Amino acid sequence: MTLPVLICDDSRLARRQMARSLPENWDVDLYFAENGAEAIDLIRQGKADLLFLDLNMPVMNGYEVLDIIRTEDLPTMVLVVSGDVQAEARQRVMSKGALDFIRKPVSREQVTDILQRYGIYDPQRPKSVQTRPYDVFEEEGLDFLESFREVINVAMGQAGSHLGELLGTFIQLPVPEVFMTSYSEIDHHLAYAEGDHLSAVSHGFSGNGIAGEGIVLLESSHIMDLKQLVAFDLPAGADSHAGILTDLSELLVGSCLKGISQQLDIDFNHSYPAILGHHQRCNELLDCDNNNQTVLAVNITYYLQNPAFDCHLLLVLTEDSVPALRSRVELINTGKD
Known part of the structure; x- marks a missing residue:
């Protein structure tokens, strides 16, 4: 079954790196948000069974997103992906309901290990689609x-x-x-x-x-x-x-x-x-x-x-x-x- 996955980060480079780090040939519908407010809208539309969430963003940061998800009981699993590697930052997001914390810069091995650990991705499960989710970026230049x-x-x-x-x-x-x-x-x-x-x-x-x-x-x-x-x-x-x-x-x-x-x-x-x-x-x-x-x-x-x-x-x-x-x-x- 295709999984709706949302990557929320204000940096296009970070969104591209995160998308490239997803397991190859994973059956997902991939969506993107540039800030927390956009992410909340997409979650409410059912486009984020899994959310990869940055912390430091304009408009609405990751901490605020986690608060709204918990207050409204929105149906999404959250993996925080951040360059803020303070121990207290990790503790704060976990206390707000995040599933885990991924340190930037991300790698496919790191992401795959976490996805398998929580049963979100199973490499043995048959795939209905043979795609690379980051293909959407191939023609997109970055400033x-x-x-x-x-x-x-x-x-x-x-x-x-x-x-x-x-x-x-x-x-x-x-x-x-x-x-x-x-x-x-x-x-x-x-x-x-x-x-x-x-x-x-x-x-x-x-x-x-x-x-x-x-x-x-x-x-x-x-x-x-x-x-x-x-x-x-x-x-x-x-x-x-x-x-x-x-x-x-x-x-x-x-x-x-x-x-x-x-x-x-x-x-x-x-x-x-x-x-x-x-x-x-x-x-x-x-x-x-x-x-x-x-x-x-x-x-x-x-x-x-x-x-x-x-x-x-x-x-x-x-x-x-x-x-x-x-x-x-x-x-x-x-x-x-």
Whole structure:
């Protein structure tokens, strides 16, 4: 009997990867949703006996979808598929009724194992249709920035998990922002840029024809909040603000670059962190005014729950890096190793 299966993710690349990871020749009707609101509509129409659900999405996120499914007792089995790999994220979705949690990036072996474990897929069962469910994507081109955003989404989740473990708190993850801009106008794209009491630290990085800078920014007043959350091992007489910022930036920049490198097979080297300043405006810290070069920018905001404040990771890549980056992202788009 044909099974209605719904893949809900705001990224077309993630939807394509998920579809490609389904067992071959599985007798399913495959549907797609770009956000939770679309998913709920399709579930109500009976088009999702099984739902593969992302967590971090605009309009309606995965947690909200799980709440509605439980409140309305909608008839669907839910497998959460997310780059947010925090232990608490898994616990939250399981408590809301998810069947299991699949970590991005997905693989066919991983998905097949889970489907067989819950009796959803039986490789011995006769198939009435010999199809590859992802054929619907074969002629659909993917935008580079959109695809790279999904790479960042996975890397962001890994960095957020490490930060949450270090600080002992849950980190709410956003939809990352990826855009091309003039460096002189980069602060115009940042919601936190109007603050005039920011601190920042920077790492340069490069590898395989790709180069850029990773910058961590946060309100200066929150630096000591971080110190209270974890015992930073600082030398006697050291600048505690600088030490905390340095440790935080090494964790976030290092973890995010590692997540990117694992997906795109890039060997990054990054420099020792440099403090850009304290109690300044964003454009002053970034020195935006005298640089008109075009850059590829990635903006991620990590929202800490307890105590409640946020810190920001800004990746700025040179325009010359885009061709090499595009070619590696294209390998993911086409499903090639």
